[in-house]
Amino acid sequence: MLRLIILLFTLGLISCQSTTTRITPSLDKLSEVVGREIAKAYDIFEQGSPKEAINYVKNIQPQKRYDKAYLNLLIGKLLLTQSALENAIPYLEKSFDARILEHSLHQVLIKDLTKLHLYLGHEKKADIYAKHYQDFNGKSFNEIKRELSKLSRKEVLQKLTSKNQVSNFLFRGNNRTVIKRVSPKLPHRVHTWAGPIEGYVVIQFDISSKGIPFNLQVIKSFPTQIYDKAALEAIGQWRYVVGNLEKGQTIRLDFTFEKSK
Incomplete structure (x- = not known):
């Protein structure tokens, strides 16, 4: 057979x-039912209610492991837009630990975690994620640090907390969320x-x-x-x-x- x-x-x-x-x-x-719920959450976010959108996503029931990893990444991204950096990290790390997201999303996740930990002064943690990031694009920890050093802390924070990162995450080319x-x-x-x-x-x-x-x-x-x-x-x-x-x-x-x- x-x-x-x-x-x-x-x-x-x-x-x-x-x-x-x-x-x-x-x-x-992504499961179809979860994709539809994420679309509703994004509408809430775009209407200017980010906290309500975060709570909405937190209440979405994942159908499988991929859904949970995707939702954790989205919650982390939403929390970043509220400058809740420390609160965002556990969700992003749970998404990373699942090791189930596709290559391009996983790369974005690792990059975010590396920069977050560097910004917050967690060099040991940043080094761990930077090594994973190097597997994707060949950039070493020191190279990433040099890139960030060219920006002021305010500029780094603006990049980490930009509202656009949510839409970029959901709608970045072939990663746009499929609901059917x-x-x-x-x-x-x-x-x-x-x-x-x-x-x-x-x-x-x-x-x-x-x-x-x-x-x-x-x-x-x-x-x-x-x-x-x-x-x-x-x-x-x-x-x-x-x-x-x-x-x-x-x-x-x-x-x-x-x-x-």
């Missing part, structure tokens, strides 16, 4: 059975006498202010046209949190088959 694993690069992983298209619980993507995902329906011709056909599809699209993908087009696929239609139809049904119009988003869907044990 074969199990289809669809790797959604930059947007997480969804798996389904090759004979049905049933979506199994994802370990590294649909798995592709597989075409009947994915099997041949030699076995299942593996391949991929790269799709480019825009996201409207209402969170709806449009202008979808396949920019590359292999084998040509085997999975194109299924991928386009699936991504066209995805929904994102409301936000600014975003153009030129790109997703690569890899279709690989593994033998089930």
Whole structure:
């Protein structure tokens, strides 16, 4: 029996059975119900009620480990906008300790923790996170310290507590929060006498202010046209949190088959 694993690069992983298209619980993507709740919290935040938004997020019930890590990161970000640096750290560190966020979010998290601990004078803690940060971008602890030394404490604080960091976190390119995902329906011709056909599809699209993908087009696929239609139809049904119009988003869907044990 074969199990289809669809790797959604930059947007997480969804798996389904090759004979049905049933979506199994994802370990590294936000649950739909949690995504909707986060969208409500962001609306509250944008309306000028950050404390109410923080309390709202704290009351969201995570469906899985990824949700909890994501929510902790968001709470930390929201607390930073209120200059509650010491209060933000435990939430950010819990998110880091989960080790489940995707590469780009994890990098942002490590960078924030490094700068926070440096700003607060926690050099030993900062050094620990800086070593993780170095794994991502090659910058050493001393290089990060030199970068920060070029800024005044006021400038560092302004960067750490900027309101824009919340929207940047939620809407930064392909990390914009997905609140509805649909798995592709597989075409009947994915099997041949030699076995299942593996391949991929790269799709480019825009996201409207209402969170709806449009202008979808396949920019590359292999084998040509085997999975194109299924991928386009699936991504066209995805929904994102409301936000600014975003153009030129790109997703690569890899279709690989593994033998089930």
